[in-house]
Amino acid sequence: MTRALRASRVLCPGLSLSSYLFALPICADPSADVAQPMAEVSITGVRPRRDAAELKLTAEQARGEPGTHDDPAKVIENLPGVGRSAFGSGQLLLWGADPQDCRVYVDGVEIPRLFHGSGIRSTVNGNLLQSISLTPGAYGADYGRAIGGMVRLETRELRDGFHASIELSALDASIFTSAQFTSRVRLSLGARYGLLDRTLKLVNAPDVAEFFAVPHYQDYQAKMQVALRERESLDVVVLGSGDESERVVSSSDPARVRRASDSQGFERLYLRYRRTLNDGSNVRVVPWIGRDTQRSDASFGANPALLEQRALRFGLRAEHRSRLASNLSLSIGTDIAGARTDLERRGSLTIPAREGDLTIFGQPPGDDSNVDGWRTLLLDLAPYATLDWELGPLTLTPGLRLDGYLLETSRNTPRIGQTPSIGQSSLSAELGPRLNVRWRVSERVGLLAAVGLYSQPPAAQDLSAVFGTPTLGPESALHASVGESVELARRLSLSATGFYRALSDLAVRDPAPTPKLAGALLDSGTGRSYGVQILLQQRMWRGFTGSLAYTLSRSERRDTLGATTRLFDGDQSHLLVLQGSQSLAEWTLGTRVRYATGIPKTPVVGAFFDEKSDTHQPILGALNSRRLPGFWQVDLRVDRKFQVSQAAILLAYLELLNVTNHANAEEYVYSQDYARRGTVDGMPFVALAGVRLER
């Protein structure tokens, strides 16, 4: 017999109950000068589980932080454990993991990327979001298929009545509406259209495109929320996003003309059924289907470099959570995901570059050229179970997940003439035990620890018989974290977390001079990342909110047995983000200071002349043995509210990014003979001013 948990707590808007029960919340009431109850609610049911390393913020709180450009998901940059991605890349670097190994979910449905290609905007409109949750690693058994970390976005419950938001900035224009049609049905629609490419044409130097692709992006969202019965709801959600960019570097010499045209997009359609049963148990079922497309079509002179992927993706996430005893709850579920991917690739094997490649920014790919077209099918069926066992101040959360991977590729050897293809099919099972431990030492102090095994299937683009290896198996990882959270004072908290991640079976290029046929990649790579992160958080106190996030970490890779251990391409030893906002009557002043160690680069120690191509080519030193200069940036934000009428408020704001105009090196570039070195610098000083009228 199960019993319902009854709890009565003061909640921050949009923040889950679990944040209060398990850890110190990152939550602030933007309008309150002193702590005031915002909502007194009674909740009946089994509380959601929360990962030890999880940080969760409400969308409303996140979008007000300096430097986020009113985009809640951008707050990820301000959190500990998150590496700074290169300007314009928009990649997620979580606890030293490769961005390809990290995942983004919306309501439990995986989407391929959090940010548009520029990294300036997220792919999901902030008006639709309820919360943003970051788990850099050591998460529970309900998620998997990744050896890195993850970001989870939760869509908001649609409100009563009609609401609309229209936003226009130099970055983009967007519209978001929601309406209540009946007492049971609500609908929201949103769309965004990027303007950055047009803006930069007006104000920026034309040679920006030589180094960075300025993308044009758009996204759209639709959500219908149907209240079926009491404590039973069905959501129908559609998400879509697209990015396009194009670059041309012209020359009087056709061999030196460079063209690059990139596009990527995704669509998702999912249903989310939720029901709380009379016994307090919860059921959640999310079937989904979608499509991912990515096309990178470049040419270096006459040398092509094409990679195109078109994936049909589908999945089902179903979970039942119930209370077995007063101190024991059980979650059982299944996480199914599939992808049928058609791929085409043409050009040199060295492009696109892989993590750990010996290459220099801007260096053309090799002259070698090949072509392949192949299809992959991945099906992952992952049942899981998690227990929450409360033993006084101690809560143990053991979990077990079993990922059964079915992997098929259309060819296991390169095509020769009209010989029929012989495919490759493999089945593998990866067991993922997880354990999460929480110990509430006192009202103010909590200890957290987590450990688990993780796996992910090989990337479809690595399964080419020409450019990769069709027989690659899953990659594996061990995650562990231990931390402490302390309530130093009222609304002032400190948390510190140590983390360790060991990686194995990573797909790496075969370093042999003559690799095996259909064996360009080996699964011999290993790696590890470890470090400690600290978050000092001041929730609203006398009009002030702020945080200090610091991460000390190291991430290493070793490609083959016996090879030298080297730094990971995205390794950053120190990451510091200090941000705060002070409200003074109608004014709010905010600032953000960021510092990040420069990422590793491979030094050029000389050059030789390649007479055939009439170019110099670099002689390289040890891989990733020097670093770019450190990155630092200061942003300021000031806004003021005007009470236009009884029902209308005008907000005027000015956001100054990189106010010191510090030249942050994003890449080393070299003269054609590699005798001189310079840097390509990232974002200069940018001033963004705007007004927002709310009624």
Place this chain on the structure above:
Amino acid sequence: MKPRVAAQAALVALYSSACRPELDDDYWRVDEPRVLAVKSEPAEARPGELVAFTVFLSAAETPNELPTWSFCTAPKPLTENNAVSAACLGKATLLPAGRGLAIEAVTPALGCSLFGPNTPPGGFRPRDPDITGGYYQPLRIDVPGSEPTFHLQRISCELADASADTAREFGLSYIANRNPKLGPIRANIDGESVALDAIAPGARVELSVSWAASDAQIYTYYDRARQVLTERREAMRVSWYTDGGRLETESSGRTEDDLELDAQNHWIAPESSGPFALWIVLRDSRGGVDFVAAVLSVQP
């Protein structure tokens, strides 16, 4: 319910310093002796055949120490992006080929195994050809006082990743590459022809070179995407070097679809008078080379 409307309008002001670094990248400028090109005759040969190699140096006089030539026997691993293996920069993988400004040497017999599609038994991955379908034997040239230079000698190999019929047809129809031949250098100022030895200081001179239609050879190419034999035409490139004045570009050329038979560049004569060297190298896309040196005289 009251409707709630939020409207946001933003103005942006961007202050941007130039992102692009200034690296003084005058690749055409020759300040010290250097290798500009290497010509082989024949331009394409089977491994184990005798080939004559000639180095084209920017120095007017023969250097005190003659260049040394070595074949590299190290295939390039997949982890490297350069034209040749990093191992070719060491000595362990080099086979001495000769010494002098011009040599004759027999190319290594295992060229098609090491650098081509004929991998040893055991299921190994064949090398990928370049976009013209060619494979190349690296030849290193060391000129004292200069960085190493690599010439890539095109080698004739069988078509290994095609059906037997296609490979046979390819063998019958493929014509090995020949070196192109540069025509005379022409100079114009504002459309008027000028002599190379009578250029006014500061003048902007259009330089032009040409080649014969037969130099841009049509050759049989195996299209791996469509798995069929087709024909392609060589693209042509001209590299320009000088030790005085200023060239507007270091190279120009024609794509394989461009049927024009010449390439141009502009030379801005210095304000001071004197003779200035001009070196021109013509390359076809299959590795064929021709070169010429000339003197540009600036006279008031």
